[in-house]
Amino acid sequence: MGYLRMFKRVRIAPGLTMNLSKSGPSLSFGVRGAHVTVGKSGVRRTLGVPGTGIFYTSHDGWYSGAHTARPFHEAAPPLTGWGRILHGVAMVVLVFTLCVLGLAILGAFVSR
Numbered sequence: 001m002g003y004l005r006m007f008k009r010v011r012i013a014p015g016l017t018m019n020l021s022k023s024g025p026s027l028s029f030g031v032r033g034a035h036v037t038v039g040k041s042g043v044r045r046t047l048g049v050p051g052t053g054i055f056y057t058s059h060d061g062w063y064s065g066a067h068t069a070r071p072f073h074e075a076a077p078p079l080t081g082w083g084r085i086l087h088g089v090a091m092v093v094l095v096f097t098l099c100v101l102g103l104a105i106l107g108a109f110v111s112r
Contacts, residue, residue, distance in 0.1 A: 034095045047095040049102040056094070 007021035017028045019037070026039030037044045042061010048054055060078070079087055 033099060034092070045091060047091055047098070049098045052102060054098070054102075058091075 005022070007019060010018045010020065012018055015029055015031060019026045019028060019039070024040045026037050028035050028037040030036055033050045034047050035045075037046070042059060044057060044059045044061075046055055046057045048056065
């Protein structure tokens with residue numbers, strides 16, 4: 001049996017979008033290939049190479065896999081302070097590297 005998904009995306013400003021769906025509103029900000037979405041289910045960060053379908057998504061929040069999570073006493077503590085900053089910087093470097101790699105591959109095909 002299938003299900004019905006409904007959503008509306010409203011562009012508030014360049015790089016800022018409000019998403020309205022059956023599960024509730026969320027706010028997305030970022031550029032093509034890298035954005036952060038904040039909603040009632042938590043924070044989702046997505047990085048990718050535009051036009052390729054290659055992307056990486058991480059999710060922190062209330063519904064981020066508790067049914068498959070390790071028991072609380074085994075779980076790693078959440079990132080705070082410098083750990084969050086370093087994680088963000090690493091994500092930006094990853095996106096930049098993927099974009100450069102994608103452009104290099106695209107350039108190799110165009111120049112032939």
